[in-house]
Amino acid sequence: MKILVITGSPHKTGTSALLAEQFIKGAAEAGHKVCRFDAAFKNVHPCIACERCHNTDKGCTFKDDMEELNPQLLEADAVIFVSPIYYYGMTAQIKAVIDRFYANDEALHGSKKSALLLTFADDTVESAEGSAASFKGMTNYLEWEVAGIISARGCSAVEDIKKTDFPKQAYELGETFG
Numbered sequence: 001m002k003i004l005v006i007t008g009s010p011h012k013t014g015t016s017a018l019l020a021e022q023f024i025k026g027a028a029e030a031g032h033k034v035c036r037f038d039a040a041f042k043n044v045h046p047c048i049a050c051e052r053c054h055n056t057d058k059g060c061t062f063k064d065d066m067e068e069l070n071p072q073l074l075e076a077d078a079v080i081f082v083s084p085i086y087y088y089g090m091t092a093q094i095k096a097v098i099d100r101f102y103a104n105d106e107a108l109h110g111s112k113k114s115a116l117l118l119t120f121a122d123d124t125v126e127s128a129e130g131s132a133a134s135f136k137g138m139t140n141y142l143e144w145e146v147a148g149i150i151s152a153r154g155c156s157a158v159e160d161i162k163k164t165d166f167p168k169q170a171y172e173l174g175e176t177f178g
């Protein structure tokens with residue numbers, strides 16, 4: 001299975017990076033081919049709803065790092081989203097990537113699996129509820145099968161998440177994916 005992991009944190013060694021690494025480790029060990037796109041270190045312009053992608057055959061207005069991601073996205077059997085929570089949502093960096101799915105909206109419908117891995121400081125899952133609802137709405141719309149959601153609460157910094165079971169959960173999700 002070809003699995004694309006899209007991350008949203010600007011922390012290369014932060015809490016969500018640890019979940020991404022563990023998921024990828026499990027998936028790679030299970031024999032999957034994994035690609036990773038770190039949105040916070042890429043140049044992805046937010047969608048401006050110009051409709052050029054839908055109304056012409058010229059594609060998206062912006063020629064940026066989505067040109068690297070789009071072939072991987074279209075080919076992927078599964079797309080995994082990994083993000084910290086910023087103000088009760090996923091980061092702007094990963095949301096910019098998701099909004100740019102619009103240029104390939106039709107082709108992206110159906111026959112993919114997906115999962116969501118979130119990290120955040122609060123002890124309750126309230127901070128993650130908006131992102132989980134948004135993810136469920138998006139996957140339902142795109143007709144993608146949801147394979148799992150991990151909400152790693154109480155994880156302000158990488159030292160916190162290392163004391164929890166969440167990295168193991170991410171590893172096992174990768175290992176059993178398919």
Ligand SMILES: Cc1cc2nc3c(=O)[nH]c(=O)nc-3n(C[C@H](O)[C@H](O)[C@H](O)COP(=O)(O)O)c2cc1C
Binds near residue numbers: 085089157158
């Ligand atoms: C701008 C900003 C907004 C945040 N908003 C929330 C929030 O709404 N709820 C929460 O529990 N934690 C919030 N946090 C804490 C982060 O989600 C938390 O530190 C997370 O582990 C960072 O992940 P990372 O190390 O992968 O970047 C916020 C952090 C930042 C920098």
